[in-house]
Amino acid sequence: MSDFSKGNVVIGQSGGPTAVINQSLVGAVETLRDSDTIGRIMGARHGVAGIVAENFVDLNDVDADRLEAVANTPAAALGSSRDKPDEVYCRKIFDVFKKNDVRYFFYIGGNDSADAARIVNEMASASDYELRTFHIPKTIDNDLRVTDHCPGYGSAAKFVASAFMGDDRDSAALPGIKINVVMGRDAGWLTAAGVLGRSDPADGPHLVYVPEVPFSTEQFLADVKEIYGRLGRCQIAVSEGIKDMTGTSVTVALAEALGHRVERDSHGNPQLSGSGALGDFLADYLKANMKVPLETLRVRADTFGYLQRSFAGYASEVDRREARECGRRAAALAMSGDLDGSVAIKRLDSSEYEVDYVRAELSDVARVTKSLPKEYINDRGNGVTEEFISYATPLVGGLPVLGKL
């Protein structure tokens, strides 16, 4: 039985799941279970929503084999949430925390989740309630500040790179124009990862469009014509988050032009995934404007969708290990006396890829995101640089080796 006289723990998962967010959950839980100062470990179903509803799972007694299976399962095993707690919401969270003597709160998520943790933490301080609040980073978007990269990104990048590798061979076998739409609302990190399997200058993706560079359909057409004229085919990586010259999301502009309602989440972010509209629009645009007889022009668009963050059985080993360690470190920091923070991965300046884990301020991780820096995007704004490839390659933990004839 759990000891109710010790500080109890609430741990939750938030935002879009990843292939390794459960590694972080299990990393924190196994570290907490090893300690004498920890009482009940309560997993909140569906993040903050589960806290206010007191919908908890006991994590003290889950057996180790099951916990290990959970760690290797994509998506949030506790359930996730898109709720952003306001003043009233936080008051309810406190009532639940006080009632249950919760002294440790771990929230695994992205920048919105770090912000939620920050708000809860500030309310705790203002109420003189001793609470240790730790954010554990996750996001396939890789757009959190301070950390070198985010747990979840390496696995999504491995999926995207492997998808581009196989699709590039498919497109070489039946040549034409192939558009692949990749997740990423504001940052092009995941779209850029499409290039990581290239082993030859003729390999795709031949063009990469990220949200950091304003998207022009005219320039897009000119770029595709140039590659298609030279290679007889063209494989293209496009972020779902590309924006036009006015900063309007191309997907949103298109949806509105077609008379579709654009969904927005509780953070005001437009819903971009779960639709093939952007890829279909770009394919139709090329068919209409390439000035190549349509009988001989093969144009296809795929939207990789939720598989990028949830595909089972294909996570990056490096990402798995690091996500686990982020959970462990957050638990260790909280138990060693730190009152709040987030865990950041620091890449060491060594010849082999090596990292360390450091504490970051919640306020430095919350809200503002990190875009792909200029030096990772080529001068023409339609591809990535060698610096990006050097940065991202270790994170995917190896890719398939392909052969050609």
Added chain:
Amino acid sequence: MSDFSKGNVVIGQSGGPTAVINQSLVGAVETLRDSDTIGRIMGARHGVAGIVAENFVDLNDVDADRLEAVANTPAAALGSSRDKPDEVYCRKIFDVFKKNDVRYFFYIGGNDSADAARIVNEMASASDYELRTFHIPKTIDNDLRVTDHCPGYGSAAKFVASAFMGDDRDSAALPGIKINVVMGRDAGWLTAAGVLGRSDPADGPHLVYVPEVPFSTEQFLADVKEIYGRLGRCQIAVSEGIKDMTGTSVTVALAEALGHRVERDSHGNPQLSGSGALGDFLADYLKANMKVPLETLRVRADTFGYLQRSFAGYASEVDRREARECGRRAAALAMSGDLDGSVAIKRLDSSEYEVDYVRAELSDVARVTKSLPKEYINDRGNGVTEEFISYATPLVGGLPVLGKL
């Protein structure tokens, strides 16, 4: 140097590539290279198109390591083709065969490719030209007759099942309605494979729609309402090839209603893949008709697209092995004196999964396809049976083991 006095070989790949079509190529080549009676082994670039253009790759001298890397690479390493040779086309093929003393012709492909091989073979017989013509089966659609299953299906089924497994956990974490569109023009074999990772009655996919059952939007809505009302979420597998009560492809009807030109290949087949239109249409239909407040109704659609046949690094081991063996057997049959045929996989009546390889008549494999039999579809026409699961499970060669809390 190759010996021109021996019978020469042309080998080609055709139709939509798979993750293991190169295993069959390598299986045939390695067996032919072991023989004294074989001269040049000429790989035709882009199938029959490469034959008439005399665009060949020498396969006698490719080193074994490279050949092995090719075997493990998705898509057609020689390039593929959608051409269907007519009388004139075949005359050109013969001219090339005679000129190059080609006595063995291997064509790796689906039913259209078997038909192409059959036509070439009949013209050879009629011209008294001794030619040994073998078809080597491949198709992710699993719709060839005679054979128990087709090389290429197991790997695509493994991809689809793993995608559904991860996506189901993702959909459980952020509940709503999730539609996943799966490849398959006329047969629902691949869509049905979405269920292979289910380990619990609450696991998705909760509904499966295949081309063999006429699709009614009203029934679809009623089915989804029932599941959503009971589980609070619903994961759906839909074949891109679903047809309405009149036999019209829902994708084609939708494209035409939206004013899009529908592409058809040289066999007259409409182009269904490479577009997200069907998924988006079904999602919009549910949003408009579920009678649930849109703020609380999360509906998403993904179209798995070309990744199903080309994803790198995730093939079924069983499929890899069998595809390799089909190539080897075709070469062995041709060299042992058989004049023509296809290789079929025969499942043995044993407690463990075991197969043998037998010769099939070209005419039995050509043209007509094999649908999902009635006993594999449930009575309501919105799911699959245990018989299907028993049939398909051994072919994927194992799936990830997931854990839940």
